[in-house]
Amino acid sequence: MKVVCLSGGVGGAKLAAGLHDVLEPGELTVIGNVGDDLEVLGLHVSPDLDSVLYALAGINDTERGWGRAGETWETLESARAWGGEGWFMLGDRDIGLHLVRSQALRDGESLSGITARLVLAAGLETRMLPATDDRLRTQLVTPAGTFPFQEWFVARRHEDEVDALRYDGADVSRPAPGVIEAIEGAEAIVISPSNPYVSIHPILAVPGIREAIEARRSRCVAVSPLIGGRAVRGPLDRMMQRLAGGTTPAHVARCYDGLLDALVIDAVDATAETDGAVVVTDTLITDRDAARRLAETTLEATMENPS
Numbered sequence: 001m002k003v004v005c006l007s008g009g010v011g012g013a014k015l016a017a018g019l020h021d022v023l024e025p026g027e028l029t030v031i032g033n034v035g036d037d038l039e040v041l042g043l044h045v046s047p048d049l050d051s052v053l054y055a056l057a058g059i060n061d062t063e064r065g066w067g068r069a070g071e072t073w074e075t076l077e078s079a080r081a082w083g084g085e086g087w088f089m090l091g092d093r094d095i096g097l098h099l100v101r102s103q104a105l106r107d108g109e110s111l112s113g114i115t116a117r118l119v120l121a122a123g124l125e126t127r128m129l130p131a132t133d134d135r136l137r138t139q140l141v142t143p144a145g146t147f148p149f150q151e152w153f154v155a156r157r158h159e160d161e162v163d164a165l166r167y168d169g170a171d172v173s174r175p176a177p178g179v180i181e182a183i184e185g186a187e188a189i190v191i192s193p194s195n196p197y198v199s200i201h202p203i204l205a206v207p208g209i210r211e212a213i214e215a216r217r218s219r220c221v222a223v224s225p226l227i228g229g230r231a232v233r234g235p236l237d238r239m240m241q242r243l244a245g246g247t248t249p250a251h252v253a254r255c256y257d258g259l260l261d262a263l264v265i266d267a268v269d270a271t272a273e274t275d276g277a278v279v280v281t282d283t284l285i286t287d288r289d290a291a292r293r294l295a296e297t298t299l300e301a302t303m304e305n306p307s
């Protein structure tokens with residue numbers, strides 16, 4: 001069964017790992033958000049692609065949610081001591097990947113090209129595609145000014161309320177090679193339980209991607225990132241209140257207007273306001289087993305007409 005998963009952030013990586021486990025090798029294509037990418041200490045960092053790569057390979061830090069397990073921070077400490085930027089926590093093991101990717105990009109390789117090589121080096125058969133090889137950067141418009149994603153999220157601890165978002169570069173970006181073909185050839189499309197505004201909308205902002213999903217022949221199912229109106233982690237509930245006017249499953253579904261055949265929601269939301277078909281299950285991904293169970297339920301929802 002060919003499955004495409006749109007993924008960003010920690011929730012995306014968790015569900016992608018579950019899908020990876022329950023599907024046959026080679027059946028899954030993950031399309032990852034690049035709106036969070038940044039250049040820091042001369043390195044190109046693609047946090048959302050890396051979260052998926054590390055989770056699939058089983059080398060992710062499950063406590064922190066991002067980066068590698070068993071991480072040390074000597075290089076960053078040294079850089080800080082030499083007057084370098086120290087606000088974005090790059091671990092020693094993580095930096096190894098950023099060095100390889102940054103060199104490849106400097107040598108003219110595309111982001112999708114180097115991502116494919118990293119996946120191969122990790123021994124994975126899942127396909128991982130950045131939404132675009134072009135420069136696309138999410139900007140948060142707040143009462144305190146407009147900030148690139150990581151500056152708002154990490155440096156300013158996402159404390160500023162968000163009035164609007166911009167996906168700089170999206171209008172002139174092109175889908176990375178293979179993205180449209182993967183969507184067109186998919187037998188199921190899954191939108192992971194990621195923040196719609198900062199993780200999924202930047203993918204959909206790449207011209208051609210939303211249109212390809214709208215024209216799908218397969219079913220498209222999203223997993224709600226909210227449980228009982230609250231984000232599992234991060235600022236999504238506050239953002240939804242301000243930008244969408246609420247945090248019910250109906251508000252989540254409206255973030256994906258025209259794209260969904262069903263929304264997978266948690267049992268605690270079973271009686272909340274919905275908009276369209278819903279599938280009710282336990283959506284909290286506490287470990288890899290929970291990820292597999294949610295992946296299976298989500299795939300079932302892509303195969304049948306839920307009531």
Ligand code: FO1
Nearest residue numbers: 008009036047050066067087088089090154
């Ligand atoms: N998140 C933080 O809250 N603080 C950090 O210093 C930080 C560093 C970091 C380094 C590499 C990486 O792949 C992810 C990192 N993250 C950090 C997570 C990242 O900011 C977010 O999880 C995603 O961008 C949200 O989608």
